Amino acid sequence: MLPIKRLVIAGSWIAAVLVAAAFTARSAYGVARPQTKSNAPVPADPGFAVVELFTSEGCSSCPPADDLAARIQKEDKDRPVFLLAFHVDYWDRLGWKDVFSSAAYSDRQRQYARWLRLQSVYTPQIVVNGKKEFVGSEASTLHSAIESNLKLYNNDLKLSISNVKKEGEKLDWSWQTQGNNKGLSLVVALVQYSATTNVRSGENGGHTLSHVQIVRKLQSIPLNAKSNGSGQMDWSASIKPGEAEVIAFLQNEDNGEIVAATRSNVQ
DSSP: OOOOOOOOOOOHHHHHHHHHHHHHHHHHOOOOOOOOOSSSOOOOSSSOOOEEEOOOOOOTSSHHHHHHHHHHHHHHHHHTTTEEEEEEEETTTGGGOEEEHHHHHHHHHHHHHHHHHOOOOOOOOETTTTEEEEEEOOOHHHHHEEEEEEEOOOOOOOEEEEEEEEEEEEEEEEEEEOOOOOOEEEEEEEEEEEEEEESSTTTTTTTTEEEEEEEEEEEEEEEEOOOEEEEEEEEESSSSSGEEEEEEEEEEETOOOOOEEEEEEEE
């Protein structure tokens, strides 16, 4: 019930009772109570979306998903949309070895199958914020998932990454979290912006395939309640610092949910 000031009406309390009843009725039927305004700026996109694409050059169904990823990279370049393309290796034995593939990326996809209670893995597959999965070429589903996650805001947990530098054949960085990070891992990916491949055999033989946001290195670090630290991984010799970025996020070790994310250029 809205606060009612006491009304002084000579000789009668009836008017006060009627006014109070009217305010009560309005409140009960959904008239919004006035909210205290905050001076804090509200970001245009208060949430974030980590989009993980599991793909392969050996899969004939994957090029449309790779094309969709390229559109997302372009359309959402100024928003907190973090796109990572993991090239799995289980297609490599079927006629063409994907140069970007890794057993570690196949293992990550299998972990999602356990987290999301799926019976098997497949390509192309997209997982958004570790919670929702679907066929990687479903454009409307992806756009809907991105928009819904951008509206969600977790003010309790933040991640920052800094001092991201290529030092010889190594990549160094520092990280810091704010909030309760119990049960979380820090996942850090070295991501190449783009590349093309002339595929000579397999299901896509004779085609030139274009890729974006290719994960070249990946590291997962259990935080064990630590709020800051530093890390290092091998640098991928085939890319230059200006051709890549680092995407980092915090992931729940029990259910795979991603709860914070950030990115950085490489110095």
